[in-house]
Amino acid sequence: MYHISPRERKSTPPAHPWHADAMADQLTRLLVDSPSLFYRAFFALPTSIRGPDGNPVNAVRGYLDMVSKVLADRRPGAVAHVFDADWRPQWRVDLYAGYKSTRADDPPELPGQVPLLLEVLDAAGQPVAEAAGYEADDVIGTIAAAAGPGERLAVLTGDRDLFQVVRDPVVHVLYPLKGTSSLATMDGAGVTAKTGVPAHRYVDLAILRGDPSDGLPGVPGVGEKTAARLAADHPDLDALLAAAAAGRLPPRVAAALQQHAGYLQAMRRVVPVATDVAYQVSDPHPPDQARLAALAEGHNLDGPVKRLLAALEQTGLAG
Secondary structure (H helix, E strand, O other): OOOOOOOOOOOOOOOOOOOOOOOOOOOOEEEEEHHHHHHHHHHHOOOOOEOOOOOEOHHHHHHHHHHHHHHHHHOOOOEEEEOOOOOOOHHHHHHOOOOOOOOOOOOOOOHHHHHHHHHHHHHOOOOEEEOOOOOHHHHHHHHHHHOOOOOOEEEEOOOHHHHHHOEOOOEEEEEEEEOOOEEEEEOHHHHHHHHOOOHHHHHHHHHHHOEHHHOEOOOOOOOHHHHHHHHHHOOOHHHHHHHHHOOOOOHHHHHHHHHOHHHHHHHHHHOOOOOOOOOEEOOOOOOOHHHHHHHHHHHOOHHHHHHHHHHHHHHOOOO
16 A cells, blocks of 8 residues: 554564464454555545544544444454555565556645554554564464464455455455445455455466556456466466466467566565564553543544444453
């Protein structure tokens, strides 16, 4: 998305925080893809929603209300808000210079709301996670990969790239369908139904199709349906390229794959989320009621803050 980075925090990151044994039907942890959700909330609500100082607060209100609803509905045992430490990591740019190079500037009303969101999350005692040199997706990928068979992890995100972390029955995605008011539960069957490929093949679909929002063109002439069919019919990119070389694919598709073999090679490292990053996470603590009240009054956040506090109480996450 765009660069949302939390303030520096004095906290020592545990190797894999929030790990806990859980019953099969209990949601152990909720991971919020904060850049994705914040961006979606901004466009779901009008910028005419402002605080007493005249500054817009629409994204903060939408984010808090979406998180509060999910907490109340899903009742996770823990939650973490995951942010970009680097929205365009240099290591991905080194692999492919066009990565996010054409991304438009953020709307002017958006960046100023980020510090306010972080203030509210901190005052509410909400853990915030990030990893230096990585995007939020990479932290989420790392936590998802480390989740054990007794855990149940939900990822709240509007980014379809995170379909790749779905792993039944341990990890599923909560995917907004309309603004921030309706969610689809994307388990393995949901990913296959929506994309045409199982979750473990989603990366190759994304590589072939490309993603213009990330500056990734994909293979010319290979659209969504063709990419899904190719990924579903071959176990990996090596098998697909071998089929192209052996003449087992339509000539146009085979030629495009062979001509862009270098691009495909780079995408093998650009598109997958990292699964082994050293991340930091702030410690949860009881909400600072006085600080939250001041933030709510000063920024027209009374309703969202009250709903967040109520959700934390209902889920036992208020400390």
